[in-house]
Amino acid sequence: MEESFYRELERDRDEIVEVVLKVKTSLRSIPDQRARNLGDELSLVEKDLSNLLSSSLPDLLSTKSDWKAQIGGIQARLQAVADVSMDMAEEFAAKADLLSHGDLETHHWFGLVSLFSYILPQRAREEWIGDLREARRELLEAKYPQWVVDCITFGRLILLAWSLLRVKFQDLVSSQSQRKQEK
Amino acid sequence: MKSQDQDLTLAPLEEDVLTVVLGRELYGLQIIRGFEEVSEGKRKIGFGSLYPTLHKLEKKGFVESRWGDERPEERSGARRRYYRVTGLGEQALRETSKFRANLASWQPVLGRV
Numbered sequence: 001m002e003e004s005f006y007r008e009l010e011r012d013r014d015e016i017v018e019v020v021l022k023v024k025t026s027l028r029s030i031p032d033q034r035a036r037n038l039g040d041e042l043s044l045v046e047k048d049l050s051n052l053l054s055s056s057l058p059d060l061l062s063t064k065s066d067w068k069a070q071i072g073g074i075q076a077r078l079q080a081v082a083d084v085s086m087d088m089a090e091e092f093a094a095k096a097d098l099l100s101h102g103d104l105e106t107h108h109w110f111g112l113v114s115l116f117s118y119i120l121p122q123r124a125r126e127e128w129i130g131d132l133r134e135a136r137r138e139l140l141e142a143k144y145p146q147w148v149v150d151c152i153t154f155g156r157l158i159l160l161a162w163s164l165l166r167v168k169f170q171d172l173v174s175s176q177s178q179r180k181q182e183k
Numbered sequence: 184m185k186s187q188d189q190d191l192t193l194a195p196l197e198e199d200v201l202t203v204v205l206g207r208e209l210y211g212l213q214i215i216r217g218f219e220e221v222s223e224g225k226r227k228i229g230f231g232s233l234y235p236t237l238h239k240l241e242k243k244g245f246v247e248s249r250w251g252d253e254r255p256e257e258r259s260g261a262r263r264r265y266y267r268v269t270g271l272g273e274q275a276l277r278e279t280s281k282f283r284a285n286l287a288s289w290q291p292v293l294g295r296v
Contacts, residue, residue, distance in 0.1 A: 123264070128234060130261025131211040137257040159231035166235035174242060 009053075012071055016049055016078060023082050030085075030092045038081055038088075045078050116157060120164060128160050190243070191275040196228070200236050201245060201268055201276050210251065210263040211237070237266060245272030 023042060027035045052070055117125050132153065139149045193201065203209070203217040211233055218228045228236075240246045251263040268276075 124234070126261045127211065127264040128230075130258040130263065132230070133258045133261065134212055134255070135215075156230045159229055160234070162231045163234040166231075167238045170235065170239055170242070 009067075012075075013049070013053060016045075016071075016074065019078055019082055020046055023078075023085050026085050026089050030088055035085070035088060038085055041077070041081050045074055045081065049074055113157065116161065120160075124164070124167075128163070132156055132160065189271070191271075191278045193245075193275055193279045196232060196236050197240055197245075198276065198279055199226075200228070200233070200240065201272050204246060204266050205268045205273065205276065208265045208267045210265050214266075240272070241266075243271075243275075244269060245275055 020042060024039070027039050027042070048070075052067065052074070113129070117129055120128065135156065136149060136153045139152060140146075144152075199218070200214060203214055203221075209217070214233060214237075215228055215230075218226055237246065237248075241248060245268065246266045247269050248264050248266045251265055254260040254262060
């Protein structure tokens with residue numbers, strides 16, 4: 001009787017510890033505040049399990065039904081944490097995938113973008129190329145096909161080159177008129 | 184502050200951009216979205232017109248800008264440039280509205296060329 005109970009106890013403990021380890025590993029790969037909160041919840045689950053198992057075997061035997069309810073509660077809490085962490089891991093993987101597709105630096109026409117960035121003034125480089133990247137990301141999130149997103153981004157790059165010419169022309173005209181006024 | 188010879192005239196696109204930025208702080212993409220959402224996609228301002236217009240407005244002193252503090256991941260850490268309308272910009276908008284109202288209420292005098 002005692003032996004079978006002890007085996008059952010060990011089996012439940014091992015199962016819980018195994019799930020806790022899996023969830024912990026999964027949460028470690030998610031750099032997110034929600035993941036840290038789940039990690040805290042997981043630590044509480046571990047603490048409760050450890051408190052429960054710290055009782056001596058006779059004590060556990062005497063409160064067998066109560067112990068079953070408590071370990072069931074721990075398992076339920078652990079399952080909830082595991083479910084949320086699994087959703088978060090999937091969400092994070094999808095986001096990372098999107099980022100790798102959306103990042104212009106990893107793209108095949110990176111050379112063109114970097115060449116264009118080189119001719120832009122520092123301020124425009126950060127503002128314009130940043131906006132271009134963000135807009136590209138939005139298109140990818142809206143599930144447009146990759147080639148459509150590439151075409152639109154390329155078109156926008158041309159428009160930014162046109163913008164640069166217009167801005168330079170504006171500066172030229174305003175400096176000329178300023179000189180005339182000074183004379 | 185308005186100088187005596189300050190040119191407060193606005194091109195239609197400049198007026199639109201000033202209007203969307205008026206009373207808030209927006210960055211480039213938000214202005215583009217504002218145009219699209221308000222007109223339900225019928226009127227757009229693209230990458231080719233927005234920045235030269237903002238540049239012109241800033242040179243005229245109608246808007247001022249600052250870098251945002253955040254470095255969003257989706258922009259590979261590039262900061263956003265936020266624009267807001269200055270007092271002079273507000274004045275230019277008022278002058279333009281007044282001009283349009285005057286235009287609408289103007290009556291041609293018969294017999295005068």
